[in-house]
Amino acid sequence: MSSTIAVPVSLADRLTAAKASSLALATATTEQKNAALRAIAAGVLAAEPSILAANELDLANGRENGLSAGLLDRLTLTSARLQGLAEAVLEVVGLTDPVGQVVRGSDLPNGVKIAQTRVPFGVVGAIYEARPNVTIDIASLAIKSGNAVVLRGGTAAINTNQVLVDVVREALAGAGLPADAAQTIDEFGRDGANELMRARGLVDVLIPRGSADLIQAVVTQSSVPVIETGAGVVHIVLDESAREDWAVDIVRNAKVQRPSVCNAVETLLVHKAAAERLLPAVLGSLAEAGVTIHADETALPYAPGGVPVTDDDYATEHMSLDISVRVVDDLDAAIAHIRRYSTQHTEAIITNDLGNAERFLAEVDSAVVMVNASTRFTDGGEFGFGAEVGISTQKLHARGPMGLPELTSTKWVVRGSGQIRG
Amino acid sequence: MSSTIAVPVSLADRLTAAKASSLALATATTEQKNAALRAIAAGVLAAEPSILAANELDLANGRENGLSAGLLDRLTLTSARLQGLAEAVLEVVGLTDPVGQVVRGSDLPNGVKIAQTRVPFGVVGAIYEARPNVTIDIASLAIKSGNAVVLRGGTAAINTNQVLVDVVREALAGAGLPADAAQTIDEFGRDGANELMRARGLVDVLIPRGSADLIQAVVTQSSVPVIETGAGVVHIVLDESAREDWAVDIVRNAKVQRPSVCNAVETLLVHKAAAERLLPAVLGSLAEAGVTIHADETALPYAPGGVPVTDDDYATEHMSLDISVRVVDDLDAAIAHIRRYSTQHTEAIITNDLGNAERFLAEVDSAVVMVNASTRFTDGGEFGFGAEVGISTQKLHARGPMGLPELTSTKWVVRGSGQIRG
Numbered sequence: 001m002s003s004t005i006a007v008p009v010s011l012a013d014r015l016t017a018a019k020a021s022s023l024a025l026a027t028a029t030t031e032q033k034n035a036a037l038r039a040i041a042a043g044v045l046a047a048e049p050s051i052l053a054a055n056e057l058d059l060a061n062g063r064e065n066g067l068s069a070g071l072l073d074r075l076t077l078t079s080a081r082l083q084g085l086a087e088a089v090l091e092v093v094g095l096t097d098p099v100g101q102v103v104r105g106s107d108l109p110n111g112v113k114i115a116q117t118r119v120p121f122g123v124v125g126a127i128y129e130a131r132p133n134v135t136i137d138i139a140s141l142a143i144k145s146g147n148a149v150v151l152r153g154g155t156a157a158i159n160t161n162q163v164l165v166d167v168v169r170e171a172l173a174g175a176g177l178p179a180d181a182a183q184t185i186d187e188f189g190r191d192g193a194n195e196l197m198r199a200r201g202l203v204d205v206l207i208p209r210g211s212a213d214l215i216q217a218v219v220t221q222s223s224v225p226v227i228e229t230g231a232g233v234v235h236i237v238l239d240e241s242a243r244e245d246w247a248v249d250i251v252r253n254a255k256v257q258r259p260s261v262c263n264a265v266e267t268l269l270v271h272k273a274a275a276e277r278l279l280p281a282v283l284g285s286l287a288e289a290g291v292t293i294h295a296d297e298t299a300l301p302y303a304p305g306g307v308p309v310t311d312d313d314y315a316t317e318h319m320s321l322d323i324s325v326r327v328v329d330d331l332d333a334a335i336a337h338i339r340r341y342s343t344q345h346t347e348a349i350i351t352n353d354l355g356n357a358e359r360f361l362a363e364v365d366s367a368v369v370m371v372n373a374s375t376r377f378t379d380g381g382e383f384g385f386g387a388e389v390g391i392s393t394q395k396l397h398a399r400g401p402m403g404l405p406e407l408t409s410t411k412w413v414v415r416g417s418g419q420i421r422g
Numbered sequence: 423m424s425s426t427i428a429v430p431v432s433l434a435d436r437l438t439a440a441k442a443s444s445l446a447l448a449t450a451t452t453e454q455k456n457a458a459l460r461a462i463a464a465g466v467l468a469a470e471p472s473i474l475a476a477n478e479l480d481l482a483n484g485r486e487n488g489l490s491a492g493l494l495d496r497l498t499l500t501s502a503r504l505q506g507l508a509e510a511v512l513e514v515v516g517l518t519d520p521v522g523q524v525v526r527g528s529d530l531p532n533g534v535k536i537a538q539t540r541v542p543f544g545v546v547g548a549i550y551e552a553r554p555n556v557t558i559d560i561a562s563l564a565i566k567s568g569n570a571v572v573l574r575g576g577t578a579a580i581n582t583n584q585v586l587v588d589v590v591r592e593a594l595a596g597a598g599l600p601a602d603a604a605q606t607i608d609e610f611g612r613d614g615a616n617e618l619m620r621a622r623g624l625v626d627v628l629i630p631r632g633s634a635d636l637i638q639a640v641v642t643q644s645s646v647p648v649i650e651t652g653a654g655v656v657h658i659v660l661d662e663s664a665r666e667d668w669a670v671d672i673v674r675n676a677k678v679q680r681p682s683v684c685n686a687v688e689t690l691l692v693h694k695a696a697a698e699r700l701l702p703a704v705l706g707s708l709a710e711a712g713v714t715i716h717a718d719e720t721a722l723p724y725a726p727g728g729v730p731v732t733d734d735d736y737a738t739e740h741m742s743l744d745i746s747v748r749v750v751d752d753l754d755a756a757i758a759h760i761r762r763y764s765t766q767h768t769e770a771i772i773t774n775d776l777g778n779a780e781r782f783l784a785e786v787d788s789a790v791v792m793v794n795a796s797t798r799f800t801d802g803g804e805f806g807f808g809a810e811v812g813i814s815t816q817k818l819h820a821r822g823p824m825g826l827p828e829l830t831s832t833k834w835v836v837r838g839s840g841q842i843r844g
Contacts, residue, residue: 023785023787026784026787027784027785106806108799108804108805108806112795112799114805116822119787121817122787122817200641200642204817205817205818219622219645220622220645221645223641223642223643225647225648225816225817225818226647227818243840245840246840249840249842250840250842252842253842253843254842257842257843348836361835362448362449363445363449365445365448365541365544365833366833367833367834368833368834368836369833369834369835369836370836370837370838371836371837371838372837372838372839372840372841373534373836373837373838373839373840373841373842374838374841374842374843376842376843377530377534377836377838377841377843378834378836382530382843383530383536383834384528384530394647395543395544395626395627395647395831396627396647396649396818396819396831397818397819399831399832399833399834400538400832400833400834401834409817409818409821410821410822411787411788411789411790411791411821411822412789412790412791412800412805412821412822412823413783413791414770414790414791414792414793414795414799414800415792415793415794415795416792416793416794416795416796416799417668417794417795418665418667418668418671418672418794418795419794419795419796419799420671420672420674420675420676420679420795420796420798421675421679421796421798421799421804
């Protein structure tokens, strides 16, 4: 499948075209946007042969360039993955359109009516690495929230992304919306990514998704406002009064259910007065599930097959069946450890002490703080948002799981009848 | 008055001290924070002799360095201005504390309770120029919203700011809060400002206040997230159907009532079919009020004492009794002009045509869009916020007039009873 719609040639032209088309997206009806999404879902399925051919080309290049097995897996599309991608787009069709929602409003004493109203950002930029599914994912969420989108999905996926963006552009055009509202800039390489990060005025917000290095690079170099979707060095504290069954179940769930995601636990901090009571069952259960336990001196005797923990371990998001375990003197020491090593994503405490629970919730400065629940609940779907744009670890604009409303800004709409200020 | 509280010496130490003290501010009760604010108000009055002496020193330096009359005026504190400053702090005492407010929440089907709860940012940085009143203003708003604050108020006001920050630090200590939650870094000059802009992890958000140049510099150079409080090149459109009395009253109010502020109108765009009917009265009223009218060819004959308008005029925030006037072919041309020259602060249309009103509200991409009201209403006080942190012209986090809640972030507080993810 090759696009029948003319694509601007230079990067500057593409950004300008995205900006120019953003007004049409911002004022499109929900039905128009849903029609475009349905056409994307259908297009992804209809274009399967050309998508898989392009993907095979990227995979061959990747193997030649020595890409890791993990990267190659993330890069791979299959018939089943395309089916899942199309279904995810149709789920976005079912989500509430945030545009036009009134966040708050009032009638001023002089009769002037003010209403803070959700509006699209305009142009959303995305920088990510070798995950072609993100191309369709972000494009769908951007379109539903009324935004144009500029995608920088990495050279490793350039052929796959090109075909996918063609699908999106034709779907937009078919729904009577400007094809230019979706742009890929992979062919401009690293220079293109740098230009995207400096495109203030053309790009309204930039969302990096991928490795910690990628996100740090974007966050420190971009002059376009960024929503940081960060890594998760996630902690669970086992307090002196923690119930053993909850400790065993929650720690195992948080580590084992899906170790490769950002809300999986990386470090367990155990109150020294609870170590002897809890560690045998908690660490036994982890070992049974195949977890490698990196334990400090005190915990090591309780860790089947355990290895000594290092300072580097405490700072690492393993994304694998590895966990660090440290015994601490008290809650203060646990909170101090978290303050030092946490990426401020999610931290939980297992406790039956109300005072300690409230202290933990108040003093731990993370996007999500939990008592007696698995850290795996930090998720847009679990929170009831329907779909997830990502999990923000910054404090500005959005923090924690983001839904469609987090892809919008607001404007104040003011309606008067001749009022002037006294 | 000189501080009896030890101040960290290096800039890095001051930022670290502010960060370390931010937890105490974040968990302080409303009553503690209000006690600190009352002590600041009292301290500003009690320290009048030393504040005015320090201010006289800054003014003498300013005169020696050839500061403009406008800058010298902004730099000047008087007994009456200190009284006003103290009263403004006491108004902040009366504002609702945003910390702890639950923005939204729900019980998940499995019984887990989630609540998105307002929390302070942590450390708020402010960069501004030669306006010592901002020192007290921002410090008070930061403290009430539970934030520590780092102030870079410019070398021109260094002596005044030092005394004022001493007042704030002693007030904090008197209320049982850490004095280090308020820091000035004026003595480190431009290098200090640059270091502040790169202090990710120590400073959570940076708010520039002042000239367009200052704001642009911060916005493009800072790796700390910024809330842009921008300049206002504000437009009013007189549509074909505009009522003459509303046009005259609103334009005059928007230009003349307080020309030096960002919500004052800078450019008037007049539908050509309304020019002959409206311009004599509208421009006559402006001229009578002493406004210099920069008019295009079509409007010039109606402008008493008018001068030809330039492209530069259209792009300028005069902040004075000057206005640009342009006659346009239709609403499309008016919106196109706004898209080119607006700083996306506030734009208004005077019209009796419902369709044009709705088009204007939908298609003009500014923080505040108005129909038939004076642009001077873009103001936190007028919007009912009690006090105003500034007017944000960016789309991330806050847009338009900001109140205390805009100085907070949120965290998700999750309370379970042993739930794990299935």
